[in-house]
Amino acid sequence: MKNRYGFVIDVSRCIDCRACLVACSVENNVPMIHTRIWVKDSGVKGQFPGLQRTFVPYNCMHCDHPPCVEVCVSGATYKDPNTGLVLVDPEACIGCGFCVEACPYDARYLDEARGVVDKCNACLQRVEVGQQPACVATCVGGSRLFGDLNDPASEVSMALKNARSIQRLDYEANGHDTNPNIYYINGDVLESGFLPRDPRYNIAEEGWKKVLVPAIFAGIGASFLVQATYFTKQLVEGEKEFDE
């Protein structure tokens, strides 16, 4: 892997202003009903006046072992060898949504209008021209950092070196750790209540593809048949109406 891009998030610096969310939506034309990134909020914890509240910036973890890639039937979702980012090829995506269910971080959504799955791509279009991802560039509190984790001199590597604490939201799926590439520093995110969830699939890694892939193609075929029948029927009925 040439680069291993990842995020370091200084939890102590996030003020939940949501500049990152708006910036991401504009940069990536995210539909109004969807979001690619989040700021999760622990809510007010404790009893008045001994209170605590933690804000956890959140997006695709760009895992080293991404469960979404493992379930992708069309090969649209892949781990990019040059950047280390988990990306979706919209041309190849058939919009089946299995990856959405499989991601333990809920970091993906189905863009109904385009019929494809979408997610954080670390604003690769910006990174390629030397800019920071939109969320990082505008982060008012300086909480979101992005860069090459393989480069010991990068801002993210330096931040990890100087951190008071480092946590990750690891999840064990199919026998190995997801190895997420978001590192949370200077704050406790494991207590914030946003641990990864279990995937909504219980089919073993290899086994399900054998069952489902043919099933999907059968499904597509069937829907074609139904549509064709319906179309023909409409044609006939339409003509009938016309005759009357």
Next chain:
Amino acid sequence: MAPPEITRRGFLKAGSAALGALTTSQFAFPPAAQAARTHHLDADGDGYIPTMCEMCVWRCGVLAKVEDGKVIKLEGNPDHPHSRGKLCARGQSGLMNTYDPDRVLFPLIRAGKRGEGLFRQASWDEALDVVARNMLKIKEKYGPEAMIFSSTHNLSQVQFENLLNGYGSPNYGTQRSLCFNAMVTAFSLTYGVEEPSRNYQDVQYILLTGRNMMEAISTSETGEMVDAISRGAKLVYLDPRYTKTAAKSAEWIPIRPGTDAAFLLAMIHVIVTEQLADCEFVKRYVVGCDDLPKAMENYTPTWAESITGIPAETIDRIAREYAAAGKNALAHPGWRTSNFINSFQTERAIATLNALSGNVLTPGGCLAAESPEASGVHLGKPPQPAYPRVSALRLDGVPWKYPLVPLKLGVFQELRDAILTGQPYQAHGWFISRQNPVLSLPDRQRTLQAMGKLDFIVVVDILLNDSAWFADVVLPEASYLERYDPLAVVDGKIFIRQPVIEPQGEGRSALWIYKQLGERLVLGDFFQYQDEEDYIRQQLAPLDLKLEELKLKGFLIPQIDTENPAEPVFNTPSGKIEVYSETLGDAGFSPWPTWEEPPYPKPGEFYLLTGKVAQHTQMGTQNNPLLHKYEDEPRLWIHSDPAWKRGIRTDDMVRVSSPVGEVKVKALVTEGIRPDCVYLTPGYGHLSKGLRTAYGLGASDSDLHVTYTDPISGGQALSQTFVSIKR
């Protein structure tokens, strides 16, 4: 280099050169945006154009990404000291301010009854003629003072003021008395400066009251405070509500509303009786330091405990910690500080605490005794005649009723009440520009009644806001991405707001609108500029700077000699920091910072708190679809104990009643607020159905706020309304 000489001749030359260069057609200024683009954009018409944000009043520098004549993304300008490459949520959403499907794109003339929302589209000529005819009629029949003008902090305000001063009305309403009158009046009297700048470079201890910095965001200052905390500075935060700032503070003090002054006076008491202050600094620069221990004698921490509900030992400890940090301590002046009628005293105590720490004017000190605007850069302006003499009293009572309120601050709520009472005379017209008094003034019913008494109301805005909904004529402004405004100076740099796209519909800049009206009101001499670019060229002329270069870079740094005064002099009568103020004494008020007992709610009543959210600016951005996407649902915060007693659960609809009104709103049951307080998310409860995104959301505190005015600063006491809550 010596400052360039400003001569009348040079001035005219620059002006006429500008004239020659421009093809001037009154209605054809849009090519300006095209011109801006040719500098920055590639052959495909794509690229970045520098300009300035207007989603709040902080005015961050913006780089607007343009593609095919559309703005597709906004970035913070790294060269601007307010943005430093970043924009907040509001700044990032700015393109939807321009592309809001509810934009008013053509001049509108009312076609139904006021408040029915029926308008017809008109041409600019017709709309401007109607406005001018009505304004001339009012002037002729009742005198110019019968016309009220009001506007909120913006770069074109200088030409709005030209219009009202040229017209000859003394009646000008701004947001100031609903916002920072207490701070500005107190710091003007104590330091001779309206709002001192803060320096976070070496800050170790921050005492924050009246400023929810993590939600009332000023991009650079909020970032600096986060940096300071990250570096290890201690933030002590006084607020009855557990805000996001509280979540980031080392110590949250849930103080009883209206009693901050008692807390701060007790801190002063500890510092002066224990002699913990920077004596050398205080003796040299502070008036009243010898008698201060005597004046603060009764304000012991034990006394303050009985008022604030904060333990005496906590107050004592914080006073010692604050004093120990010396010049690296900062008692933040706050911003929207007019909460109680004693808020002026709170601000006087804050000013005193800063003086005692010696943080003013010392190297590395945390408070600079100058305004953020002070920079020594003096822009030119178009020539104009003297304003007509005004003999009528101001309807807002300044200075005949409020002798210490600075003339330019005014008392807006009093102005509104004078429309209703007709005293000392009756107003007949209201010109509102970029402001929404229907939601910003307390006691909305009174505001609507006042509007009902007027013969003519005109509103300039980009949306059909709630005040425009009740107007007779609405003039559509170009959005901040579509127009020029007068220049802004920040930290010695001159910044430009320039059009990055052509205006939608027939939107026009304020500079153009005021000039057109000025000419129709026979006040053309007050608007001696051909168009927006000519206006800016005249601003640049004395500094020998070129508009083209400014447009290209977004900012210019003028060469000026700045003199460093050998000895600091404060702009007060004594030239020193006036902890003891004879001006106050002479006007019949206490010359010392002093305790004034605020009213308290009756049992079963709650303090109604207002505040800020990071996704919105006052009541002006709720219709922005991008901010709507990421805002929290507006609800009434209530502590779990009183909620439980009333059977209220989160998302239940509750009725909130005050002496002047009642609203229904969803509840949010939380531990994060004092049990004697409720907090209503501000800025919602819109009346205008022309705001299709915002209409129907939340409730407006202007429906509940009782009008209470601080007699010294003129500030509206925005947290002094008490309410009862029913399920």
